[in-house]
Amino acid sequence: PQTLVRQPPLPVLATPQSETTWRLTWPAGAGYTAVFVSPRADQFDWHMPAATLRGDETELTLSLPAEMGRPYFALRRAESDAVVYTAVRLLPTPSVLNLRDIGGYQTASGQQVRWGRIFRSGDLSNLSEADLAYLQQLDFQLVCDLRTSEEVEKSSNRPLGGNAHYLHHPIYERDKGDGHWVRSLLLKKGRLEDVWLNDVYIARFVESRAAAFGRVLTMMADPRNHPLLLHCTAGKDRTGISIALLLALLGVPDETILADYTLSNLFYDQLLASVEADAKRLAVFGIQTADLFPILTSPASVLQETLAYIRATYGSVENYVQEKAGVTAVVIEQLRTNLLYP
Template sequence: MTNQARVVLPTAPNFRDLGGYTTHDGARVRPGVAYRSDALHRLSDDDLRALGGLGVRQVVDLRTEFERQSNPDRVPDGAEYTSLDVQGDHSTGADLVAVLSDPARARTVFADGGAERFMHDVNRILVSGADARAGYAELLRRVAAGPGATVFHCSAGKDRTGWGAALLLTLLGVPRETVFADYLASNGRLAHLQESFRAAVEGAGVDLELVWPMVECRTSYLETAFTEVEKVYGSFGAYAAEGLGLAPGDLAALRERMLE
């Protein structure tokens, strides 16, 4: 089942409700509880009011410190803001702007498929990195506890947010093909960001083809994350219990909150 819950925020085009999906056993993910998004620093006044009108009471920012300081979120009145940097000090969380501002360095870093390798590395780290495991566990507990709705996001809302959404939906029992469809839906929502990236890269004198794999969601990237789960933990259940430290009560609370 595709997600029928459609909320449009023109200044956050990758904002969407995770509700509406059907699980393996026929339950439905409750709309209006958890939203995924791209960054919220661009929100217009109208979209900020709309976000508040959806009952959003928690904003969880998965970005690095550099990203947060450069582009601080706009948060609805009365909402709690929390930063959960899921990349931390790992090299995949480094400031890519610095790399792209140096064409010679960028050619070295991204040569011979380097950008694609980087994306696979990111997806592995989002599963097994210590900062990622702590951050995603806290995100899930916050979604389960409320109050009100939670929106979680990174910059484009496709990779760090994409794994957060895949993790949440998988734990709720949503079929894998639906999880992948939700992940890939970012590609149709980020045209303006891709064009901005194109202009910045070309303006910096960097070959666009070298770095283009970084602006797309690809099935292979998410497959890498699920493969990392199996490789490191053996199963998704073991990943939740051992990797994320989620107790049975945590998972029960999440399902109680999110399923109808």
């Protein structure tokens, strides 16, 4: 699965070296002359740089007080006052699968997605005390749970408390008619990736559940819901499509959208362990754990073909969310206003 991971391009990469030390790296010629640090993604003191630079460096290591919590960084070029923002994408929460910030990605026009606004993850049913305290520092306003009622009943979220409002918004519910694609998996186990793409991503998600995705996008457009945590069980399929639609509407290139999607492969081992019990039940039907590889991973090709289907059928992602998912032009504009840096 590691070979399926594509690292999304970022103008500046932030890497933790320890709990209090951070390394920033960027390409030669960027010309940054000042670095600013803040515990809040949208509040920087522009009169108090954490470091000044000559303009020809390509990296910087910063030591920060432990009480700062999760730091956000801003790098400025003197000649233009242009600012680039960065932070660590993957959050250090071992008990929450696949938790990450979708900020920092650049659009085709050169804007950046705001950090600290939209986060994505797997479910919060195994949330530890330490990770609960960490998430409470992020001050989520809305936790949007995309799982089925059956999944929620089986593994209910641990409440975050504070200002976090919990909303159960299932992308789909399991019913008696849902067995057809499971049978397809059993009958076509040698072609599970095709089944996953056509029966699940396109037929079930894109075509049948467009309105549910539209409501998710509308929630993400409202700044009163920020910071917002969007999750399903593993944070890769229902959450992955939601975030892909969002990034496409914001103008992020497909290369970056696909790379973000593949980051779920970093958590393959944990995901595999979480389905071992189900895999044993499937063994009765001749399905081995290895057969499930295509649906436990996030290959770029599945999302790439899903986006290609949307564009071929509806003309563009924007047309799809307006015509099929019920998202208004006003909401699309709100997404861009509230989730992109000026």
